[in-house]
Ligand SMILES: Nc1ncnc2c1ncn2[C@@H]1O[C@H](COP(=O)(O)OP(=O)(O)OP(=O)(O)O)[C@@H](O)[C@H]1O
């Protein structure tokens with residue numbers, strides 16, 4: 230039974246700004262989306278995720294894809310909000326399966342059942358949608374080049390993110406540390422010592438608004454603003470420090486202030502960042518953040534030596550882990 234596995238990602242710097250051409254850095258992390266495929270002869274594809282099963286007749290796959298493409302066109306014309314392109318989460322998976330078939334020039338649809346097994350929180354800034362699509366394209370498509378796979382993951386992901394950037398696709402496909410600017414994707418190498426000690430991710434709950442909705446709201450308020458140059462300078466400083474093995478404290482703090490100014494850091498996360506800074510650390514939202522509600526998805530914490538997030542006043546439903554790189558990117562696992 231073939232299994233595809235794709236890592237999640239965390240954006241170290243430049244989220245939102247990357248949509249306007251500024252550079253951004255993302256790291257593939259050791260949380261994974263695994264999709265197990267069991268072929269059979271029935272004329273349908275079934276999809277098992279989170280104790281729910283969705284079944285689609287093979288004859289419906291192409292019409293679903295065409296319907297979603299036309300929804301996206303309507304979104305671009307301002308006739309449909311981003312949240313209405315996909316009507317059910319499973320549609321994204323069926324779309325990616327059919328795109329894999331079309332892009333690989335195959336006439337025959339894959340038959341069988343797909344089972345998802347993922348420890349990437351959904352809608353939290355850890356790239357679950359990109360990981361899902363990357364795993365499906367890897368399972369059912371044939372891509373000779375990594376850049377082509379990245380481009381196609383992004384193409385499918387537009388149904389979820391609207392006018393988003395290529396950063397999530399780049400990180401989950403290539404693995405390790407990536408730098409993205411516009412359409413350009415570059416793989417960077419961390420120093421031999423890796424990220425170093427003191428880096429954690431903190432999950433503060435699924436935001437009330439999706440990534441696509443946050444991107445659209447920020448676009449409405451800040452599309453032509455000069456603040457993106459400040460983001461670009463911060464990302465450049467963070468990259469230089471990261472590659473030299475220096476402390477990221479100042480650039481993460483500055484990054485947090487910029488994200489707060491564009492309105493994607495909910496109040497409880499601002500309070501936490503303040504407490505972290507008072508104790509000599511730094512914290513920032515990673516990914517889209519949230520433009521409404523108290524949950525902001527994922528945060529990056531950089532804590533002083535010997536300290537862990539357990540020593541912070543966290544809300545009971547928040548959870549955290551040590552930040553660890555996955556150097557590999559999407560792959561097929563041997564049985
Ligand atoms: N474990 C899963 N089971 C089923 N569908 C999933 C799963 N993980 C992701 N998805 C799909 O991805 C969508 C979530 O995409 P969204 O872009 O909102 O979040 P994300 O990718 O986790 O966050 P971000 O893009 O900010 O990093 C879901 O609605 C669903 O279509």
Ligand SMILES: C[C@@](O)(CCO)CC(=O)[O-]
Nearest residue numbers: 244245393394396516517
């Ligand atoms: C918020 C954003 O910058 C990152 C989402 O993971 C959106 C994007 O780049 O598509």
